[in-house]
Amino acid sequence: MVVDVREAARANAPGRPRREITTAFVVSRIAVLAVAAAILLYAVPPLVAAGSWVSLGLLCAASAAIASLYLTRRFIPAKYLIPGTVFLLAFQVFPVVYTVTTAFTNFGDGHRGDKAAAITAIETGSVRQTPGSPEYGLTAALRGDELVFLLVDPATKQVGLGTAEGLTPLPGAEVGVTGKVLKAPGLTVLKAPEAAARAQEISALAVPTDGGVIKANGLSRAVEGRAALVYDAACDCVRGNGDTWTADADQGYFVNAKGEHLAQGWQVGVGFDNFARVLTDPTISGYFMGVLGWNVAFALASVFGTFALGMSVALALHNPRMRGTRVYRILLILPYAMPAFAMLLVWRDMFNRDFGLINQLLGANVDWLGEPATARLGVILVNLWLGFPYMFLVTTGALQAIPRELTEAASIDGATPWKAFRRVTLPLLLVALTPLLISSFAFNFNNFNAIALTTEGGPFPAESPQVGGTDLLITYTFRLAFGAGGAQFGFAAAISVFIFTIVAVVSAVAFRRTRKQEEVYA
Amino acid sequence: MRMRALGTAALATLAFAATACGNSQSASPAAPSASASAPAATTGAGSGTLVIWADPSRVKPLKPFADQFGTENGVTVEVKEISKDNQMTFLTASQQGSGPDIMIGAHDWIGNLVQNGAIDPVTLTAEQKAAFSEKAVQAVTFNGQIYGAPYAVENIALIRNTKLAPEAPATIEDMIDKGKELKAAGKVKEVLCLPVGQKGDAFHVYPLFASGGGALFGATPSGDPDPKQVLLGAPDSVKAFEKLKALGEKGDGALRTSITNENYIVNFAAGKCAYLVSGPWAISEVKKGGISYDITAVPAFKDGKPATPFVGVQSFFVASKGKNKALAQEFVANYVTNKDVAKALYEADPRPPALTAALQEVQASDPDAVKFMDAGKEGMPMPAIPEMAAIWEPFGIAETAVVKGGDAAKAAAAAQKAIDGALKN
Secondary structure (H helix, E strand, C coil), X not given: CHHHHHHHHHHHCCCCCCXXXXXXXXXXXXXXXXXXXHHHHHCHHHHHHHCCHHHHHHHHHHHHHHHHHHHCCCCHHHHHHHHHHHHHHHXXXXXXXXXXXXXXXXXXXXXXXXXXXXXXXXHHHCEEECCCCCEEEEEEEEECCXXXXXXXXCCCCCEEEECCCCEEECCCCEECCCCCEEEXXXXXXXXXXXXXXXXXXXHHCEEEECCEEEEEECCCEEEEEEECCEEECCCCEEEECCEEEEEECCCCEEECCCCCXXXXXXXXXXXXXXXXXXXXXXXXXXXXXXXXXXXXXXXXXXXXXXXXXXXXXXHHHHCXXXXXHHHHHHHHHHHHHCCHHHHHHHHHHHCXXXXXXXXXXXXXXXXXXXXXXXXXXXXXXXHHHXXXXXXXXXXXXXXXXXXXXXXXXXXXXXXXXXXXXXXXXXXXXXXXXXXXXXXXXXXXXXXXXXXXXXXXXXXXCCCCCCCXXXXXXXXXXXXXXXXXXXXXXXXXHHHHHHHHHHHXXXXXXXXXXXXXXXXXXX | CHHHHHHHHHHHHHHHHHHHHHHHHHHHHHCHHHHHHCCHHHHCCCCCEEEEEECHHHHHHHHHHHHHHHHHHCCEEEEEECCCCHHHHHHHHHHHCCCCCEEEEEHHHHHHHHHCCCEECCCXXXXXXXXXXHHHHHXXXXXXXXXXXXXXXXXXXXXXXXXXXXXXXXXXXXXXXXXXXXHHCCXXXXXXXXXXXXXXXXXXXXXXXXXXXXXXXXXXXCCCEEXXXXXXXXXXXXXXXXXXXXXXXXXXXXXXXXXXCCCHHHHHHCCCECEEEXXXXXXXXXXXXXXXXXXXXXXXXXCCCCCCCEEEEEEEEEECCCCCHHHHHHHHHHCCCCHHHHHHHHHXXXXXXXXXXXXXXXXXXXXXXXXXXXXXXXXXXXXXXXXXXXXXXXXXXXXXXXXXXXXXXXXXXXXXXXXXXXXXX
């Protein structure tokens, strides 16, 4: 170290600080740059294959930027700032922007793709086999370079030549026992692998006939069919089956005069509709306050319950007269170490009225998860059990940082242990732990797993099956967005924006209050 | 100094990783084709590969047939395992262009897959259609089109412990009487093992509900379920809910919310009840418990309607956004309809094959398959319309309410209201 300092001093003298170059530094820099280069190179072939030159350009620019950043001695602040900014963009800004933009669309089941995809799906889905038409045996062949179909009528064994112009009889072809054409005059018959290699051309070829078109159905059969529904760009509508469905850009559906729509829709912007629905839908607004009230109670009970229990245990173990603290600590951390996912399911089964451990131990016959009051108590207890080890851990850490002299001084001054705790230890603990309590509140406010894996939001009153006794906003709205109407991502995104607002406001207020508290004690 | 160097190196690693991420993120909206290129491993560039997505238990048995198909046609066939949220994963991947050519799933997905334009109709010849059981073909038909090649049919039945209950009950009343008698004698703990749970279980209780006269949807002129006519609150359905109430906790005690999807099979396998309403998936557990059992149709109420279970049909779908549709059509229409494929899939996961010929061969070694099939003869293919998603939960909650002794008319009316609200009827 002494040498380092002297060197540093010498290096400082000319003006610019020089970094000492060690072997480990060089090796690690080479390794890291090599990995980065490998990752970037790995992305090149698919981009070239897909012909996406814009992306390729961006990739090259990124590579150049990385090289110039980390291979030169300049841009010292940027070496640190750029990674942070990139992470911020990728993991914070992008998801938020994406969620908010989705909230203004009807993205969801029935509205996943664009209009062109919906039209294709409507047309292909409506192709019916022409009644009474044969199911042709198909052999692909080449006429010169052009792909043609050799179609064998299974009833008459007659061979027809199908091209983009139409179907013509082809005399002189030789048909094998399997119904495949073996030889045809003037044509090269394709064998299975050769045909498979041209699978895309085969699906694309349509042979026009009087009753519709003949299209390949796989590689060995072809059927004549006609699309019952056809899109007409002139009127921006779909016609067929004696009805007309006109495109409705507000709904993203083709709608007929009776207001019925075709199944396949497309994604459109719906403005503030999703937000309006959250505010005006009676199944949401009617229950909102009740659910919110329980949600806040659940989050508060979880936070203060776990904190009170965790802190009490930590204080008990912090006492110098306590023996065997290590064993106790290990035992207490166990619930935290087990996967919450599995534990929640185990707890759910323990609450079962007839087969659950709890009723068997107590000799009771309580329908724990079947009554709102007991179900609420149950989920809070489970959350308490899952959460207190965390509070125990952080409180233990914070207690080590509080000098014992302070409490000793308090007791010399005549304070009772309770007073010493209340006036000295707790305020100092809270300075360190309040931010954790706030984040714990935000976490429990949206604690989807704790509810979804135990009560699933239930018990549900028979008269209002939409909202259950233990439903949090997140479980309740999850069901609304992904339950009855299939997946409705746009609506779900709008709900997330609302829930985010609530949590953000609560947290902001709490943090502001903490800052005042810190000013007092710090 | 050394520490600092290492720190810088670590930061740099993160930076590179992040830049790589950030780059692809920002690039994909600019060029839609870029998204297809990113998961290049799954798709391959062109005509040379056929990609099949299957659930874990079906990957292995499919492999030999996929390879055979590959060799015959000179292509590579990949069978990829998808283990969670298969329908959602398939829809999302299809939309991005990184989906498979063939998807395996249950027939009641069809409505949702069609409204998202994710699958194409499959044309089966009259001969091929005739080779399947009628129910299977009926199930994969949606809006008059066949959308999948069925390979397995499953439905629930009554599995009974033949030591405790040697005779198959003729009616639900007989079954309940026998169950109560056994319970009174201390031989069993529960009258009937049928999962209800705190949220109800529409799938398992449906035969009883149907036998009581209940119905979910009215029918369109073409005979499909009509989502505009929800019948859960209709007087006949209310009567059915009343019958469920009579079987419930305040009545016979046969239906109980404490019997759940997690414990109902285990209880039967442990001899705690004489009757189990479940499907082929329960059999391995029951055999492990050493129970001698028999499988019959779920009985109907005395003077009631037939107790029709839901029939589910596992099928192969052709993805409409697949890169190799001709090959996919060929595989689904001409390969899945092959008896050996059906048998191999059966051996991996014993659900009765949809192909009649395969079922007959399986019958020799496993009589259960045919018994399940017979029990589902009267069954109703699970409605494949997307609106079915709105039924499950309100129905289940109404069921729980009446099982706990609540008022049937109120529960049915609330369910009807909730469903109509969700469907905007």
